[in-house]
Amino acid sequence: MKVQRSLMRQSLMTTLAVTGAALALATIDIQAEDKMNQTEPKKTAGTKVPLKINFALLAEQVVSARESDCPRRPIPGIASTMPTNTSTFETKLKYLDKAEVSAYWLYGFRSAEGTMRDIGLLKAAKQKLERLGKEAYIVCEPVGHPNRNQKTLPARGWRHRINCDGTPDYGCADIEKKLVRDLVAATTAFRDAGFKKVFFDDDLRLGNWGTNITGCFCKACIADFNRRQGTRYAREDLRRFVRNPGKHAAVCEQWMDFNCGKVTAFMKAVNLPGIQVGIMVMHNGDRKHGVDLPAILKAVPDCLVRVGEGHFNDAGFDPPGGKASLIASLEMHKAIVKDVSRLYTENTVYPWPKLRPENMAKKLLIEVEHGLRNIMLMPPQLLDAPEYWEAIAAVLPQAKAMGGK
Numbered sequence: 245m246k247v248q249r250s251l252m253r254q255s256l257m258t259t260l261a262v263t264g265a266a267l268a269l270a271t272i273d274i275q276a277e278d279k280m281n282q283t284e285p286k287k288t289a290g291t292k293v294p295l296k297i298n299f300a301l302l303a304e305q306v307v308s309a310r311e312s313d314c315p316r317r318p319i320p321g322i323a324s325t326m327p328t329n330t331s332t333f334e335t336k337l338k339y340l341d342k343a344e345v346s347a348y349w350l351y352g353f354r355s356a357e358g359t360m361r362d363i364g365l366l367k368a369a370k371q372k373l374e375r376l377g378k379e380a381y382i383v384c385e386p387v388g389h390p391n392r393n394q395k396t397l398p399a400r401g402w403r404h405r406i407n408c409d410g411t412p413d414y415g416c417a418d419i420e421k422k423l424v425r426d427l428v429a430a431t432t433a434f435r436d437a438g439f440k441k442v443f444f445d446d447d448l449r450l451g452n453w454g455t456n457i458t459g460c461f462c463k464a465c466i467a468d469f470n471r472r473q474g475t476r477y478a479r480e481d482l483r484r485f486v487r488n489p490g491k492h493a494a495v496c497e498q499w500m501d502f503n504c505g506k507v508t509a510f511m512k513a514v515n516l517p518g519i520q521v522g523i524m525v526m527h528n529g530d531r532k533h534g535v536d537l538p539a540i541l542k543a544v545p546d547c548l549v550r551v552g553e554g555h556f557n558d559a560g561f562d563p564p565g566g567k568a569s570l571i572a573s574l575e576m577h578k579a580i581v582k583d584v585s586r587l588y589t590e591n592t593v594y595p596w597p598k599l600r601p602e603n604m605a606k607k608l609l610i611e612v613e614h615g616l617r618n619i620m621l622m623p624p625q626l627l628d629a630p631e632y633w634e635a636i637a638a639v640l641p642q643a644k645a646m647g648g649k
């Protein structure tokens with residue numbers, strides 16, 4: 245085994261030494277492979293999984309300026325809802341506890357902000373949450389919010405994903421060596437600060453929602469693809485291929501392998517010893533969007549997975565077709581992961597506050613009915629909206645009665 249791995253290392257290093265980016269990813273792959281050999285995936289088949297309510301928010305919302313002098317970085321738009329005194333978070337626990345929120349996920353890195361959030365403040369929030377008897381974990385937005393009109397500039401030195409027509413996708417960063425390096429560094433800091441779980445959220449993908457084959461068509465990615473394949477395709481060729489996948493099935497498979505490889509390599513890279521990582525899978529996300537869930541689970545056997553995104557406002561949720569689409573995507577990804585103890589829901593409100601509290605509660609019931617037990621609630625504004633927690637608290641007995649299917 246040792247010899248085999250050593251040979252594999254050598255062969256990987258030799259094969260991939262031609263490109264700096266590939267070398268960086270390959271080196272990280274080997275680290276992840278080492279971890280994979282150290283840790284056994286949790287065996288939970290047949291075990292009843294209890295219902296668990298999770299909530300993602302900012303460290304600033306947990307720890308007041310009086311409790312910590314670490315730098316604070318509110319998100320524009322919700323600054324006015326930030327707690328202003330030391331008792332505020334504790335006061336809000338009255339309704340959060342009624343909804344039985346037991347795990348709090350602190351935003352640690354948002355690509356739109358450029359750098360990781362202050363580790364001192366994250367640690368202070370973790371300590372406070374644990375003192376209050378809660379669990380504290382980290383959630384990151386690694387490639388950007390999936391809204392091509394949002395124009396969030398990715399972090400320093402990163403680049404946007406490029407569509408097949410050459411236009412940039414302002415809602416998605418390209419997964420290249422700088423992005424991987426920055427997120428591995430941040431994840432290392434979270435791990436060293438004692439955080440045991442890190443979710444990589446907000447549709448970690450390399451493409452657009454929909455039925456087209458996507459990926460990153462920037463010059464560097466096309467050159468890398470050509471180097472690996474021994475081809476000389478231009479963007480126009482690739483565009484023609486992905487728009488006629490029936491005619492160009494083989495090259496389309498290679499293109500999807502190439503893009504999926506980047507997302508999978510990213511998840512392996514951040515899967516550091518001592519932590520459990522998770523990916524949020526885009527609604528209906530699959531190989532066409534760079535998301536090869538079976539490959540990710542092979543690379544990161546204990547990976548957490550968020551499923552079922554979409555339907556985060558009344559317009560999307562209310563029509564019967566909306567609910568059916570939620571269930572179809574959820575079931576598709578659940579069938580791949582199987583272990584419900586590692587599946588998390590995607591309950592959010594966007595744009596704020598366009599999902600009625602009763603619809604958030606209804607969505608939760610649909611998810612539980614379809615076997616999900618870890619409920620993940622967003623966005624941070626929810627902290628100051630007791631009506632949502634009251635709606636959730638009201639359906640908890642029903643959700644618990646459904647049991648773990």
Ligand SMILES: [Zn+2]
Binds near residue numbers: 462
């Ligand atoms: Zn690219």
